[in-house]
Amino acid sequence: MAETKSTKYEPVDAxxxxxxxxxxxxxxxxxxxxxxxxxxxxxxxxxxxxxxxxEAKPYGGFRAEIKFDKDTFEISDxxxxxxxxxxxxxxxxxxxxxxxxxxLGSVGVYGIGMKRALFKLxxxxxxxxxxxxxxxxxxxxxxxxxxxxxxxxxxxxxxxSRTENGTTIVIGDLHDGVKKRFGEDRESFESDLETLVATHxxxxxxxxxxxxxxxxxxxxxxxxxxxxxxxRRGKRAGIQPFIFKTKxxxxxxxxxxxxxxxxxxxxxxxxxxxxKKYSSLDxxxxxxxxxxxxxxxxxxxxxxxxxxxxPRYHTQFIAISGIVEFKAEDPSKLPTTTTKRGIxxxxxxYLQIKNKMREGMRIFTNYTNKWxxxxxxxxxxxxxxxxxxxxHEIKAASERLEFNPTKQSVPKGDQFKPELPLPARPEPQxxxxxxxxxxxxxxxxxxxxxxxxDVDPSVVGEKCFDLILSxxxxxx
Amino acid sequence: xxxxxYHLRPNKAVDRLTLIEAIKYIINLGVSxxxxxxxxxxxxxxEDCRLIYEFYxxxxxxxxxxxxxxxxxxxxxxxxxxxxxxxxxxxxxxTEYDPKDEKSIFWLDYTRFEPGNFEDFMVLLGKAPPYxxxxxxxRAEPRDYFNKKWKVQEFQNRFGAYLPRPETRPPATxxxxxxxxxxxxxxASQKTLSSATPLTFQPIxxxxxxxxxxxxxxxxxxRQRDQQDRVxxxxxxxxxxxxxxxxxxxxxxxILSTKERLHLQRLLPCGHGAGAILRxxxxxxxxxxQESTEMKLQQYAxxxxxxxxxxxxxx
Numbered sequence: 001m002a003e004t005k006s007t008k009y010e011p012v013d014a015x016x017x018x019x020x021x022x023x024x025x026x027x028x029x030x031x032x033x034x035x036x037x038x039x040x041x042x043x044x045x046x047x048x049x050x051x052x053x054x055e056a057k058p059y060g061g062f063r064a065e066i067k068f069d070k071d072t073f074e075i076s077d078x079x080x081x082x083x084x085x086x087x088x089x090x091x092x093x094x095x096x097x098x099x100x101x102x103x104l105g106s107v108g109v110y111g112i113g114m115k116r117a118l119f120k121l122x123x124x125x126x127x128x129x130x131x132x133x134x135x136x137x138x139x140x141x142x143x144x145x146x147x148x149x150x151x152x153x154x155x156x157x158x159x160x161s162r163t164e165n166g167t168t169i170v171i172g173d174l175h176d177g178v179k180k181r182f183g184e185d186r187e188s189f190e191s192d193l194e195t196l197v198a199t200h201x202x203x204x205x206x207x208x209x210x211x212x213x214x215x216x217x218x219x220x221x222x223x224x225x226x227x228x229x230x231x232r233r234g235k236r237a238g239i240q241p242f243i244f245k246t247k248x249x250x251x252x253x254x255x256x257x258x259x260x261x262x263x264x265x266x267x268x269x270x271x272x273x274x275x276k277k278y279s280s281l282d283x284x285x286x287x288x289x290x291x292x293x294x295x296x297x298x299x300x301x302x303x304x305x306x307x308x309x310x311p312r313y314h315t316q317f318i319a320i321s322g323i324v325e326f327k328a329e330d331p332s333k334l335p336t337t338t339t340k341r342g343i344x345x346x347x348x349x350y351l352q353i354k355n356k357m358r359e360g361m362r363i364f365t366n367y368t369n370k371w372x373x374x375x376x377x378x379x380x381x382x383x384x385x386x387x388x389x390x391x392h393e394i395k396a397a398s399e400r401l402e403f404n405p406t407k408q409s410v411p412k413g414d415q416f417k418p419e420l421p422l423p424a425r426p427e428p429q430x431x432x433x434x435x436x437x438x439x440x441x442x443x444x445x446x447x448x449x450x451x452x453x454d455v456d457p458s459v460v461g462e463k464c465f466d467l468i469l470s471x472x473x474x475x476x
Numbered sequence: 477x478x479x480x481x482y483h484l485r486p487n488k489a490v491d492r493l494t495l496i497e498a499i500k501y502i503i504n505l506g507v508s509x510x511x512x513x514x515x516x517x518x519x520x521x522x523e524d525c526r527l528i529y530e531f532y533x534x535x536x537x538x539x540x541x542x543x544x545x546x547x548x549x550x551x552x553x554x555x556x557x558x559x560x561x562x563x564x565x566x567x568x569x570x571t572e573y574d575p576k577d578e579k580s581i582f583w584l585d586y587t588r589f590e591p592g593n594f595e596d597f598m599v600l601l602g603k604a605p606p607y608x609x610x611x612x613x614x615r616a617e618p619r620d621y622f623n624k625k626w627k628v629q630e631f632q633n634r635f636g637a638y639l640p641r642p643e644t645r646p647p648a649t650x651x652x653x654x655x656x657x658x659x660x661x662x663x664a665s666q667k668t669l670s671s672a673t674p675l676t677f678q679p680i681x682x683x684x685x686x687x688x689x690x691x692x693x694x695x696x697x698x699r700q701r702d703q704q705d706r707v708x709x710x711x712x713x714x715x716x717x718x719x720x721x722x723x724x725x726x727x728x729x730x731i732l733s734t735k736e737r738l739h740l741q742r743l744l745p746c747g748h749g750a751g752a753i754l755r756x757x758x759x760x761x762x763x764x765x766q767e768s769t770e771m772k773l774q775q776y777a778x779x780x781x782x783x784x785x786x787x788x789x790x791x
Contacts, residue, residue, distance in 0.1 A: 180671030184701075187640060187659065188666035195642045219643050282633075 017148055021093050025112065026120040031181055032193050033341050034117035036200060038075050038169065039064055039211065040292065041114050043204060045079030045167065056392060060208030066193075067214055070183030073121050076168035081131035090114070091138060091153055119145075124173035130162045142173055194218055200293040200341075206390055207291070223286050223297070223321050224388035225258040227397055239385040239420065242360030243398055244406070246413025251333050253353055253413070256394050257285075257322030257360035262379035263368050269315045283318045285357065287343055288325040288391075289334040295343050297321070302345055304358040311365055316372060319382075320364045323391050324353060352410050367420045374423055381421055433465065486783065487685035487727045491693050493782035495611050496527050497714065498680055498695050499535075499581060504710035507579065507607055510534040514581045515573075517566060520546050524583060526555035535581070538562065540569045567592070570599045580608040589615040589657070591634050594664045601668040601677060601698065608698045609680070612661060616653045616684065616692035621646035638663050654684035654692040654724045661694055662721055674700055678707050682718045685727035692724060716778070729783055730762055730772035737785070740776065750777035 029037070042064040049062075064077040082090045094112055118125040123142040129135070135158035144150060162168075174182070181189045194213050198221040201211060205220035212218065228238030241258030260282055285303035287295040299305050299313035303322075306312035326334050326349075335347035343350055371378035389397060403414035443453040446460045503509060514528050518539040525537050537559040541547045547563040554561065562569070582600055586593045593614050600610060621627045631646050632639065638660035647653045658679075665677035679696040699707045708719050716725050732740070736758065746753050751770030754777060755761070763769040776783070 177672065184671040184676065185666045188663045188670075191638075191640050191663055195636070198642050216641070221642055 016093070018145055019148075021112075021115065022119045022145055025116050029116065029120065029341070031120060031178060032189075032196050034120040035066065035075075035193060036196065036341065037113040037117040039066075039197070039201065042075070042077040042079045042167070043209065043292070045077060045081065046209070048083070049080035049165075056396075057208030059204060062208070063210035063212065065212040065215075068182045070179050070186075071172065071174065073171040073174065073178075073182070074168065076166065078164040078166040081129040081134070081165045081167050082127075083131045084134040084136065087155070118169070118171060120175075121178050122171040122174040124171065126170045126172075127167065128158055128160075128162075128170075129167040130158060130165050132165060135161065190214065195221075199296045203288055203293065203391060204291050206392065222390045223260065223282065223323055224390050225256060225260060225321065225323075225394060226382055226385045227258070227389045227394060228385040238418070239382050240416075240418035241394060242363050242415070242417055243394070243401070243403075244356045244360065244413055244415040245398075245403070246411050248349065248411035249333060250328050250330055251349060252327040253324065253349075254327075254395060255322070255324045255353065255356055255360065256391070256398075257320070257357065258364060258418075259319045259382055260321040260388060261319050262382040263319045263371060263375055264316060265375045265379075266372075268318075283321055284313065285322045285324065288323065289336050290327055290331065291325075294336050294341055302343060304354050304361060308358055310358050310361055317365060317368055320361065320368070322357060322361065324357060325391070326353075349411075356409060356413075356415070363418065363420065370423055377423070433461070435461070485687040486729045486731070486786075487687050488691070489784050490727050490729055490779045490782040491613070491683050491685060491691075492524055492527065493784070494681060494683065494716065495524070495583065495695060496531050497782065498711070499528075499532060499609065501680075501711050501714050502607070502609065502697075505607055505706065508534075512536070512579045512581055513538060513575075514583075515540065516583045517541065517585050518550060518561075519585070520549040520553065522550055522553050522555055522559065522561075524585075525559050529556040529558065533558070536560075540564060540566050542566065567596065570596055570603075573600075573603055575603065575605055575608075577605050579606075580604055581610075582608070583611045584613070585611075586614040589617070589620070591637075594635075594638050594660065597661060598664050598668040601665055604698045606675060606698055606700055606703075609695065610677070610698070611693065611695040613691060613693040614657065615689060616650065616657045617690040618646060618648050618650060618653045619690075622648065635660065637667075650684060650686065650690040651723070651726070653690065654682075657692045658682055658694055658721065658724055665696075669698075671701075676701050678704065679718055679721055680711050681714065681716055682722075682724040683716075683727050684724045694724070726775070727779060728772065728775050729779060730776050732762070732776065734785060734787070736762075737776075737780075737783075740773075741780070744777055744780055746777065750774050 026034075042062075043059075046059055046062045062077070062079050064075060064079070067074045093115055118140065123145055125138075125140040127138040127140075129137075137156045137158050139154050139156065144153065190213065194216075197211055197213065197218050198205075201209070201218075202220035202222040205211060205218065206222050210217060225241045226239050228240050239259060241256045244253075244255040246253050282297060284297035284299035284305075285295065286293055286297055287303070295303070301307050304310055311317070328334050333349075335344045335350035336342065337344050345351075367378075398416065401416045403416050406413050406415050437457075442457050442460055445464065446455040446457075447453045449455075449460065449463050499509070502512070509532050513536040514525070515538050516522075516524055518525050518541065522539060525539060528535055528537060533556075539550060539559060539561045541550055541561065541563055542565050544563065547561065550561050582604070584593065584596055584600070593612065597610070597612055604610065621631060628645055632643065636642060640656075640659055640663065644656070647656055662677075662679075669675050669677055675698055677696050678699050679694060682692070682694045684690065684692050697707060697711075711717050711719060718725065740754050740757065743753060743757055744750070751772075751774035754773040755766065755770050758773075761769045763772050
């Protein structure tokens with residue numbers, strides 16, 4: 001040991017620095033994901049507000065509008081605003097562990113999404129919000145970000161009154177990379193972002209929420225599953241999804257897997273392989289957590305493909321799609337990653353549900369394998385089942401189904417297992433005949449027919465049959 | 477594969493000559509054409525190679541053809557000794573293509589409208605060195621999708637990666653379809669050469685035409701991001717340049733006799749209102765009415781320098 005010094009060891013300063021939030025945490029997410037985080041904030045606003053009573057369209061009347069150019073990004077909504085009572089949570093960098101969720105049914109757990117998104121885009125943000133009781137503006141400037149000693153953000157009364165309660169975030173002083181994405185890559189970025197919102201927000205938009213991107217309304221692109229009309233009247237046989245539902249530890253789970261379209265013909269499989277991924281875009285599993293897609297059309301082991309007896313995803317399974325919905329008032333119980341755009345693959349709940357995902361998927365991979373040689377016949381069955389239904393339509397239609405309680409699975413739940421049609425066995429065109437005779441007798445007949453006692457006994461037997469057949473045909 | 481005779485594709489002939497014209501402007505960038513190699517899917521007659529050799533003999537040429545019989549016809553039609561014809565799949569050729577710093581001029585001349593066209597374009601963009609020129613031609617025919625609901629779904633599934641919006645439908649007019657294909661190529665170029673990379677794809681000209689089937693043709697150049705002004709300056713005098721991704725220009729040449737063309741030639745160029753001036757000079761209509769006649773003659777005035785004479789000859 002070195003010579004003892006007279007240093008006084010005092011507690012060290014472990015307080016965070018702003019650059020950690022501004023430059024480090026922002027690396028965890030892409031620019032498009034940051035924008036989705038801001039959209040999540042809008043939806044949290046709806047959850048705080050009173051939703052409409054319309055069961056199928058609870059988000060009806062609420063909207064968010066995104067606009068950007070190479071200098072500015074703006075997102076505004078009419079989703080109720082951020083109450084001043086929540087300012088500690090809304091603008092604090094992270095959530096204290098003892099604080100209960102402020103928004104029941106949100107996906108935010110760590111209290112970092114909005115702030116991380118602001119820092120991801122630029123160095124100047126103005127957040128204007130208005131609720132029934134408050135109207136204020138929070139101004140985050142480059143100077144504030146660079147001042148390590150200042151952790152209090154200036155807040156002013158709102159300068160303008162809004163016609164509807166809601167929030168507008170304007171971000172300027174954009175980072176160079178963001179400027180370029182919004183300027184030089186505008187067409188491709190806008191196209192990708194619209195696809196991302198149309199898929200990941202499909203279920204929320206389908207429930208009435210309106211999202212505009214640079215003035216254009218985004219149409220949802222929900223996964224739909226074929227649900228035989230006969231089944232909706234209570235019959236079990238037909239092209240129908242496998243459904244499992246349960247509620248465990250404050251999380252409601254609803255899972256449906258089935259066909260989105262007819263199984264592909266051999267020609268289509270070959271073309272798809274040539275053209276790679278195009279038509280496969282809608283195949284695979286989508287996982288929803290509190291209405292938001294955290295995984296979209298996944299075809300990897302993460303969702304059960306290629307493990308525990310399920311084949312790896314292949315073009316022939318292009319028609320198979322599944323949706324799992326997790327709903328919880330406490331978002332910390334949801335199996336999401338910190339970025340909210342992925343599944344926590346080690347979550348116990350998710351691993352349990354994944355067993356049911358595989359169980360359901362197996363029904364449809366088996367069907368595909370059994371029918372792939374008769375794809376045209378299968379196509380007619382699936383098309384005859386009627387138009388595919390959206391997730392909430394499936395949930396509504398499933399009310400009329402007879403569910404069976406699961407005995408073995410953990411967690412326990414109720415499931416509907418469809419009876420998909422099986423291809424009829426073709427009538428056999430041939431029959432095998434076999435019989436046993438004494439060796440001496442076989443040799444005798446062989447000698448009689450072939451003048452050779454050592455001819456193979458099966459040839460002797462077949463010749464006997466042919467002779468009698470010929471005789472029978474002559475007398476017919 | 478059967479290909480329509482050249483004299484039945486006058487608009488294609490004009491489009492081909494616009495490439496020849498655009499190549500001339502490359503030297504404004506301060507580079508030598510002798511540093512370039514021209515790569516083409518030349519077709520049985522290798523007409524483009526013949527023109528390149530005629531105008532720019534210093535450019536090396538490579539043609540890639542998959543079909544064995546067309547390859548044999550190419551060998552038969554070889555326009556010069558400097559053309560290297562190769563048989564094989566173009567995709568395989570692109571995989572092997574390694575230009576290092578050697579500049580290229582590519583003509584991706586497709587007869588169909590397929591996702592593979594965009595893939596080839598993207599692969600090429602990822603490899604072509606700065607100041608390489610790329611021309612992409614492909615089918616852009618609204619009839620392929622007209623009144624076919626299932627085709628619309630197929631269109632969105634197959635081309636979704638390049639569409640400006642997920643629910644973009646195939647447009648009903650040739651003009652809109654061509655503009656959509658141009659936008660799709662723009663998106664493809666941004667996906668490959670994103671703003672994080674030092675290179676970008678700069679459009680030079682774009683045309684749409686129909687010789688029975690609607691086609692779209694885009695020519696552009698790979699450049700450093702900070703070379704925008706220099707490239708635009710180099711091509712600004714190119715007639716019918718499109719340096720801003722504006723709507724593609726129509727090529728719709730009238731069918732005129734040699735005698736008519738020689739008559740009109742004396743009046744050209746004649747600036748604004750050429751259609752009316754040429755119609756008056758002819759003294760009769762060459763199309764359904766005065767308006768369409770003047771439009772056709774305006775087209776002739778615009779592109780007459782690129783319009784080849786198709787003559788009857790005894791071999």
